Amino acid sequence: MTADLSKGAAWMNGEIVPISEAKIPVTDWGFTRSDCTYDVASVRNGAFFRLEDYLDRFQASLSKVRISVPQTKDDIREIVHSIVAASGLCDSYVAMVASRGVPLIPGTRDPRQCGNHFFAWCIPYLHVIRPEVAARGAHLFVPEDVRRIPPDSVDPTAKNYHWGDLTRGLFEALDAGFDTALLLDHQGNVTEGPGFNVFSVKGNSVRTPDMGVLEGITRRSVLEVARELGLETEVRPIKLDEFLESDEVFTATTAGGIAPVARVNDRVFSNDAPGPTTKRLEAAFLSLFDRPEHRQPVNYSS
């Protein structure tokens, strides 16, 4: 009998196991120091989307945090394909993770003396902002008293699990009756929310913050389709005041794509509904999934 992998599968130490059996030691520095990096790609309709871009970003993150794993980029591509194929999931959220590991010398506090390791897992595709929320336009809360961890503390371009600030913001947002949070940096610029980049539409211009944020692949896709649609794009700091003067606002993430935002704090956008430019961008974004250069079909029969 084969294990049930329909709830998710993981590659751990060379074996494919059900997601519920995929575990790491409680003494792994990936946990006890959040000393790890990761990436999340997606499979939609049986194919990876822009997988090479995710693999490249993951390699860049590994280098930034000085974690070195035995698996090459080719190995990792093969591994993530293999777990999705084994799971049978046609729509999947696919995580690749590299961790500092456990100390190889008991009691050492030297990060160079740990057993760096790689693993990967996949689960059914999920939406950071639920589809029914995206349909009416999400409500974002910007907390006054919680600021995004600055880049000179933790580099947001090396994808990381330092989510304490985002979790604090999320709790405040939920307490206040909002759907999710959007954090400012210490200079008062808009940054990102728990699991998504943000965009502002003003006239013919599509804008997103440049600093203190993850360089999202979905963010990149949005900027590309915006240009294809003849819109201007601006990647630069955006103060909250300017952001609140947007015509439209939306979020972008691998886990859910584009989600329209109808409200930020007490400000209402585009008649409290998804805006027209956001809808055009979303349609254009979704069409990217059909482009052969972005599609890597999963071979489920292997």
Added chain:
Amino acid sequence: MTADLSKGAAWMNGEIVPISEAKIPVTDWGFTRSDCTYDVASVRNGAFFRLEDYLDRFQASLSKVRISVPQTKDDIREIVHSIVAASGLCDSYVAMVASRGVPLIPGTRDPRQCGNHFFAWCIPYLHVIRPEVAARGAHLFVPEDVRRIPPDSVDPTAKNYHWGDLTRGLFEALDAGFDTALLLDHQGNVTEGPGFNVFSVKGNSVRTPDMGVLEGITRRSVLEVARELGLETEVRPIKLDEFLESDEVFTATTAGGIAPVARVNDRVFSNDAPGPTTKRLEAAFLSLFDRPEHRQPVNYSS
């Protein structure tokens, strides 16, 4: 045959297991969002030191990060005693951890819908600064370009695993030939290092930073013995310039106690050796371990 627990033991879901078997799911938000809190107590010479203070701080941290576990403070006391007794370790580093857990509803992004859980583990006692390094006086490096995560991003008084900044600093310190790192905050004040508080001795005064740091129990003990020795204590912001004008510098942590510092960057303290006041404080600190009010002997025969 009983499992070998001499390398460490853990309490996981009601069972005591060897430390190497203690694991958490890769999808636990304690890992994927570093959404957890913890504390570390110590057993020296067969007895917990100030265990009630650690238990109280852990309860306060739980409340700050809004994690709720079924185990009461009394349960946790019993659990940590039981794992140390089972391990037979007379000198032990004892961690208690509470994690947000895995989502109870597949795909949810709501931190209120996760299975919060508690676990604990113990390993042989370790020194954040190795005894041979402490004996000559540690060399601390203060990186220019890495700053401690600010309190309005992640609250350092709720003990947490957001160590990305500390790890970056540690790598820079090791690259530069130093033993460990000391981080500044964004205002240029001294904060803490990877796993320790810092102290400055100037004349008759013992000083330690007030903000942006863990409220260490060892730090508290040092302040108490300093007062008992007739020294002044000051808990306030300390700019790097002032810190470098100290007569003596030392670190304080549960995992190793007081460790003298001989150098910070290119500044040499107390003739490049442990200073006299540091030594007096260390002797007084070590004598605290014999005080009945601070000692909870472990019952190894149970």
